[in-house]
Amino acid sequence: MTITLSIFGLLLSAFPLVMWVANLPRFLRDRRPEKPDSADAAISVLIPARDEADGIEHCVRHALASHTVELEVIVLDDDSSDATADIVSTIAEADSRVRLIHGKPLPDRWNGKQHACKQLADAARYDRLVFLDADVRLRPAGLAELSRLLEERSLGLISAFPEQVTVTWLEKWLIPMMHFILLSYLPFSRMQSMSDPSLAAGCGQLFLADRKAYLEAGTHAAIRSSRHDGIKLPRAFREAGLMTDVTDGTDLASCRMYDCGSQVIRGVLKNAIEGIANPKLIGLFTVLLLGCSLLPVVTLAMAVGQSDRIATGLSVIALALAHGPRLLATMKLRQSFFGVVCHIPATILFVGLQWVALGYHLTGRTVTWRGRT
Known part of the structure; x- marks a missing residue:
């Protein structure tokens, strides 16, 4: 089971990096x-x-x-x-x-x-x-x-x-x-x-x-x-x-x-329902995004606990691949290296905000922006 999850995490982590290498030029x-x-x-x-x-x-x-x-x-x-x-x-x-x-x-x-x-x-x-x-x-x-x-x-x-x-x-x-x-x-x-x-x-x-x-x-x-x-x-x-x-x-x-953290959160929430946070996409992107960030951490902990060297190696490789796109962004797009280091918690927070936005939508709540809903 651990090896299967590790392979799945490796595949999900490799996919964004392969796409970046193909798309960046x-x-x-x-x-x-x-x-x-x-x-x-x-x-x-x-x-x-x-x-x-x-x-x-x-x-x-x-x-x-x-x-x-x-x-x-x-x-x-x-x-x-x-x-x-x-x-x-x-x-x-x-x-x-x-x-x-x-x-x-x-x-x-x-x-x-x-x-x-x-x-x-x-x-x-x-x-x-x-x-x-x-x-x-x-x-x-x-x-x-x-x-x-x-x-x-x-x-x-x-x-x-x-x-x-x-x-x-x-x-x-x-x-x-x-x-x-x-x-x-x-x-x-x-x-x-x-x-x-x-x-x-x-x-x-x-x-x-x-x-x-x-x-x-x-x-x-x-x-x-x-x-x-x-x-x-x-x-x-x-x-x-x-x-x-x-x-x-x-x-x-x-x-x-x-200009500040609260604006970032509200900015993500205000139009998320028209992007990833809609019912047709949110499930798929939750699997894709958490699968290429959180899953390798989980499988690494499981593999270390079970002394499974193969699963441990696969999970370590997956974690390295998962940070590849953010590292490329730092090199080519002048983005902060701090974002590379914090890619996993950032992705978890981003996915969480998508679910919050969907919850807002389903309950009829809207995010006010510049005095308007």
Whole structure:
């Protein structure tokens, strides 16, 4: 029994590492010069902002510093209770490329971010639309590089995963799980060659879309009630027969999603039901994630207790393999080594939060975010 479980744990631990080795070259890009040779794109940078006074100026100014693109930056103030609108107005007075618009009242059955993005797209002048979270800091070559990829790969939508800035221990534990899930269980070879909606993936922090494709996909109205635009927006494009892709954005932008541990927990819970924490997926992912992290620990304890050398060896190998993806993320994606060391408890906590989110959903509870449910 112990050897059987040890083999099972070894297989479950090896699978994510094999997928990472296969997926990573497709996720990474050939590095281009920081400053491309010529301007070839006109881009509307669209930023929904609700109570973003602490960071909105940095977001806008980083976008304005983009190299070799013609751009406008439009910020939608979504009924902020702080100085967000005043800050953007001050920038707009000094730079004609910046516009501030005020959001309309939120209709029933619309998520606030999706409603804001739809209004921003309607106001945009250019045919390439960048949907940018207010906590993202673009790097100078970021927009030009994303525009190049959109054109070269004949895409309707591309999403970049910015460098994730993590400070607290919970950030270092849980934020890297987005890369772990993406690269461990999504077959990039199929995702990049087929428009199957089930292969949709993305990061809601940074999207670049072609306007024509965006309209064909139904705009953000197609996902009006969703909080999980990272998956739902690419899926809408794919349902319209359009291709989408994801890319490493470590050198294109940076983002610190949450400021403290409690925000991390609420951030994981708020849209988990639209991802892993739904009844169709949660059982499978519980087996996959705990099988490649907790199970080798359990089988190692059993094997040592039974003095079973074969099972002990298999469990040790499984544990080493289990940490491989997080180690690769540290080397290639600038993630914290602390996350590698704590991969097992981080995975257990992540799975536990998925079950909490499912429990919330089944009992009708919702997680409030920026004053809205």
